Amino acid sequence: xxxxxxxxxxxxxxxxxxxxxxxxxxxxxxxxxxxxxxxxxxxxxxxxxxxxxxxxxxxxxxxxxxxxxxxxxxxxxxxxxxxxxxxxxxxxxxxxxxxxxxxxxxxxxxxxxxxxxxxxxxxxxxxxxxxxxxxxxxxxxxxxxxxxxxxxxxxxxxxxxxxxxxxxxxxxxxxxxxxxxxxxxxxxxxxxxxxxxxxxxxxxxxxxxxxx
Amino acid sequence: xxxxxxxxxxxxxxxxxxxxxxxxxxxxxxxxxxxxxxxxxxxxxxxxxxxxxxxxxxxxxxxxxxxxxxxxxxxxxxxxxxxxxxxxxxxxxxxxxxxxxxxxxxxxxxxxxxxxxxxxxxxxxxxxxxxxxxxxxxxxxxxxxxxxxxxxxxxxxxxxxxxxxxxxxxxxxxxxxxxxxxxxxxxxxxxxxxxxxxxxxxxxxxxxxxxx
DNA sequence: GATTTATTCATACGTATGTATTAAATGTCG
DNA sequence: CGACATTTAATACATACGTATGAATAAATC
Numbered sequence: 313x314x315x316x317x318x319x320x321x322x323x324x325x326x327x328x329x330x331x332x333x334x335x336x337x338x339x340x341x342x343x344x345x346x347x348x349x350x351x352x353x354x355x356x357x358x359x360x361x362x363x364x365x366x367x368x369x370x371x372x373x374x375x376x377x378x379x380x381x382x383x384x385x386x387x388x389x390x391x392x393x394x395x396x397x398x399x400x401x402x403x404x405x406x407x408x409x410x411x412x413x414x415x416x417x418x419x420x421x422x423x424x425x426x427x428x429x430x431x432x433x434x435x436x437x438x439x440x441x442x443x444x445x446x447x448x449x450x451x452x453x454x455x456x457x458x459x460x461x462x463x464x465x466x467x468x469x470x471x472x473x474x475x476x477x478x479x480x481x482x483x484x485x486x487x488x489x490x491x492x493x494x495x496x497x498x499x500x501x502x503x504x505x506x507x508x509x510x511x512x513x514x515x516x517x518x519x520x521x522x523x524x
Numbered sequence: 525x526x527x528x529x530x531x532x533x534x535x536x537x538x539x540x541x542x543x544x545x546x547x548x549x550x551x552x553x554x555x556x557x558x559x560x561x562x563x564x565x566x567x568x569x570x571x572x573x574x575x576x577x578x579x580x581x582x583x584x585x586x587x588x589x590x591x592x593x594x595x596x597x598x599x600x601x602x603x604x605x606x607x608x609x610x611x612x613x614x615x616x617x618x619x620x621x622x623x624x625x626x627x628x629x630x631x632x633x634x635x636x637x638x639x640x641x642x643x644x645x646x647x648x649x650x651x652x653x654x655x656x657x658x659x660x661x662x663x664x665x666x667x668x669x670x671x672x673x674x675x676x677x678x679x680x681x682x683x684x685x686x687x688x689x690x691x692x693x694x695x696x697x698x699x700x701x702x703x704x705x706x707x708x709x710x711x712x713x714x715x716x717x718x719x720x721x722x723x724x725x726x727x728x729x730x731x732x733x734x735x736x
Numbered sequence: 737g738a739t740t741t742a743t744t745c746a747t748a749c750g751t752a753t754g755t756a757t758t759a760a761a762t763g764t765c766g
Numbered sequence: 767c768g769a770c771a772t773t774t775a776a777t778a779c780a781t782a783c784g785t786a787t788g789a790a791t792a793a794a795t796c
C-alpha cells in the first residue's frame with residue numbers, strides 16, 4: 313500500500329498499472345490480486361487508510377476545542393486550525409498521500425464516491441455547523457462556497473508541500489500551517505458585503521441541498 | 525478538440541482512449557492521428573487553445589487596470605479580479621475545460637510542463653509584481669505561498685462551477701465571481717502577523733527561486 | 737511430523753491501448 | 767478537369783492492461 317500510495321499519488325489511478333505497483337512493492341503481481349482483489353479495491357483501501365484517521369483527528373480536535381470553549385462559539389481561526397492541522401501533519405509524514413488526496417478530492421473516481429460520501433460528508437457537516445455558529449452573518453450558500461474554496465486551497469497547499477520536500481522542522485511546519493490557517497480563515501470570515509444578499513435574491517426557485 | 529476537452533476533463537488524460545475520443549467526435553480513428561499526430565499533442569493543443577487566450581485576457585485586464593490607475597498601486601481586489609474574471613468567464617462558457625485545467629494545474633502531465641512554464645509562469649510573474657506593489661508588507665515567500673493557495677481555490681471553484689450547471693445568468697455569474705474575488709483577496713491581503721518574519725528566519729541556507 | 741491453511745510464483749487469457757499503414761472515397765479550390 | 771487535402775474504412779502491430787489459474791512454497795495448527 314505504501315508503493316500504491318506513492319505511485320497513485322504520482323501518476324493517478326489510470327496512470328499506473330498493477331505490474332508497476334507490484335514491482336515497486338517488490339512483490340509478485342498475483343500477490344496484489346490475492347490481497348486486494350482488484351485495482352479499485354487497492355486504491356480505495358490505500359486512500360481510506362489515512363483518510364479515515366485524518367478525519368477522525370479533525371473531529372477530535374474540534375470536539376476538544378469546543379469542549380474547552382464551554383458553549384461559546386469558537387473563533388474561526390480555531391476551527392480552521394482543527395481542520396487543517398491533521399492534513400498538514402499527515403501530509404508531512406506521507407507526502408505521496410497528499411497528492412493522492414488532492415487528485416481524489418478534486419476529481420473523485422466514481423468507485424470512490426460512496427466512500428467519500430460516508431467518510432467525508434458527515435465530517436464536513438460538523439465543521440459547517442461550527443462555522444455557522446462562528447459566522448452567523450455569513451449566509452449558508454456563501455459559507456458552502458467558501459468552504460469549497462478553502463478545500464481547494466488546502467489541496468493545493470498539500471501538493472506544494474509534497475513538492476518542496478520539507479525536512480520535518482517543527483518550527484517550519486508550524487509556520488506553514490499558520491499561514492494556511494490565516495489565509496483560509498481570513499477568506500472564510502470576510503464580510504459577505506452585499507453579495508450574500510444578492511446571491512440569495514438570485515437564488516433559483518427550488519433548493520434541496522441546505523442543511524435545513 | 526471539443527470532444528477531447530469534454531472527455532479529458534471528465535476522465536483525465538489516461539482515463540480515455542483515442543478510440544473513445546474518435547467515436548465521441550464522430551470521426552474516424554485515423555483522422556485523429558492525421559491531424560494531431562499523437563495523443564499528447566492532442567491534449568496539449570486542446571489545453572492551450574483556451575489557456576492561451578485566458579492568460580492573454582488576464583494580462584489585458586491587468587494592464588488596463590494599471591493604466592487607469594496612473595501609477596498608483598492597484599487595490600488587491602482589483603488585481604484578483606483581473607486574475608479571476610477570465611477564468612470564470614471561460615469556465616462558464618466551456619465547463620469541461622474547467623475540469624481539464626484543474627486536473628492539469630494540480631497534477632501537470634510531464635509533457636505539458638514546458639508549455640506551462642512558457643505560458644503560465646510569465647503571467648504569474650506579472651501578477652506577483654502587481655501584488656508586491658499592492659501588498660508591500662507581505663514578504664515574498666508568504667505571498668508566493670498565498671498565491672498558490674489562491675490558485676487552489678480557483679481550481680476548486682472551477683470544478684464546482686462545472687458541477688452545478690449554471691445556466692448563464694449574468695447576475696448570478698457576477699455574484700459568484702465576486703464571492704471568489706472576495707475570498708481570495710481577503711486571504712492574500714490579510715496581515716502577515718509574526719509568521720512572515722518567522723518563516724524568513726527559518727529559511728534554509730540556499731535560495732534560488734526568488735524573483736531577484 | 738502430518739495436515740491444513742495462507743501466501744507466493746510463473747504464466748496465460750482476453751481485451752484495450754497508441755500508433756501506423758494501406759487503399760479507396762470525399763471534399764476543396766485553382 | 768485535375769491536383770491536392772482531407773476523411774473514411776479496415777486492419778495490423780506491439781505492447782500494456784486487469785484479472786485468473788494452478789502449482790509450488792511457507793506458516794500455522796494439531
